[in-house]
Ligand SMILES: Nc1ncnc2c1ncn2[C@@H]1O[C@H](COP(=O)(O)OP(=O)(O)O)[C@@H](O)[C@H]1O
């Protein structure tokens with residue numbers, strides 16, 4: 001009896017999980033399907049079966065260079081993430097292992113910057129970029145993306161580091177480890193999974209950031225998000241081409257996500273499941 | 275060598291003064307137990323000695339050398355933590371080898387010392403496992419192994435047995451005492467369990483709210499507790515403390531009768547009472563007796579005695595073993 005209930009529950013959970021997963025994935029799936037349609041099919045209405053033509057991909061390729069925005073995306077996403085980690089690791093260590101009365105407030109204050117819509121600071125940042133010559137430069141955008149994601153990176157790392165019992169670090173100290181030895185032999189190996197999933201998640205966030213990358217670039221530093229946007233032109237929407245561009249833009253990150261999904265799941269559920 | 279001296283050691287966390295002022299001498303080779311109720315500052319005192327906390331004022335010296343400002347690594351002390359604090363990503367062998375590696379010893383010497391420690395601690399077959407694949411008792415032994423390989427001048431233990439079940443605790447208690455006899459190294463052992471303190475210590479330091487209440491050998495503390503706190507804390511079951519007329523009769527504010535120093539009889543005696551609960555263990559019998567004159571008394575009798583709930587009994591404290599305390603709580 002008990003076993004029957006368990007099996008039923010399991011089947012039910014699986015079905016619900018699949019429905020939710022399909023609902024979430026559907027926009028991406030439909031984008032891919034649409035990218036394989038002709039423009040006429042694309043406007044014609046809802047249909048799940050494309051004619052499997054690659055003409056949109058060819059059109060997109062000939063109309064706009066894919067390689068340059070792709071490289072820009074890689075540089076911005078990876079560069080901003082590594083910079084963020086360099087700043088966030090010491091910050092998170094300090095807050096996790098030597099907290100003060102104000103640590104919680106500082107964390108909350110950091111997070112609060114993410115509660116503000118980006119457009120609220122568009123004008124000041126736009127002006128800063130304009131006046132310092134950072135407009136449409138990879139350097140400026142890398143720094144900006146780093147700053148935007150920094151609160152999340154610090155929060156994630158802080159959560160991981162907090163899970164590492166302080167007594168283990170103290171044991172290393174008692175065992176004669178110097179600060180460097182403590183960090184290299186004990187802290188880092190224990191924190192590697194957390195650092196890795198923070199890195200992966202942040203690359204995804206930076207890759208998909210589209211507000212600032214579109215506002216502050218024209219050609220030189222434009223990443224794939226701007227590449228997509230260039231296909232929604234005022235002359236009329238070309239659904240199939242837009243979808244093909246989107247598919248090309250998300251493909252690299254989708255592939256990376258697929259191969260690192262174990263890390264990501266662990267990263268996103270770390271505090272909750274243990 | 276491992277002679278440790280604390281002089282006027284004071285520790286505050288912000289505004290809370292956890293250790294008001296402690297003076298203590300620990301001789302080389304001694305097994306010293308810090309005992310006291312939870313939250314009384316035992317761990318803090320141990321961590322001050324270890325160097326994991328900085329003193330607010332006062333000095334700590336090891337073998338005559340002032341180490342007050344020194345980093346833990348420089349003090350040549352080894353510590354065993356309550357949570358074991360093993361390195362989860364290293365094998366047992368690597369865990370035990372870690373202090374040697376940090377000391378820069380060569381691999382051949384490390385291997386030799388690790389296998390020797392593993393042999394002593396019965397860990398030889400587990401050297402390639404990770405801490406997560408060991409039982410609590412085995413993890414405890416790895417933690418001890420990690421402590422002994424470096425031949426420290428003293429060992430610090432912070433409630434090392436409190437995560438183990440009762441049976442294992444008894445065995446590990448013996449193993450640690452045995453280790454102390456073998457190595458002859460100073461050991462400072464923190465516990466809230468007075469049985470551990472009584473059975474293991476050469477010298478017990480009774481702490482209460484950050485103050486040392488008394489320092490002495492287990493039998494000194496048992497026979498002549500300096501005040502009511504020590505009297506109530508040392509000894510199991512606890513000493514019966516009585517105020518009022520029975521105490522005045524002995525010229526004291528409070529008198530204490532140890533459960534094992536009260537004779538119980540079903541026919542005659544000094545104080546009459548009724549049996550509440552009688553716990554028959556075979557080797558001993560613990561009897562809770564409700565008396566009019568003394569209140570509820572715990573009595574321990576040798577072997578099996580025929581008393582049961584509701585029986586009327588008479589209690590007679592051994593007059594030579596009555597503890598008397600004055601108004602200030604100090605022994606008279
Ligand atoms: N890092 C700390 N910050 C503030 N208070 C602390 C800290 N560590 C210990 N305390 C306080 O000091 C007192 C003694 O703690 P502790 O030494 O751990 O007691 P014990 O080991 O005897 O149970 C407790 O009241 C505890 O709350």
Ligand SMILES: [Mg+2]
Pocket residue numbers: 316317318433
């Ligand atoms: Mg403690």
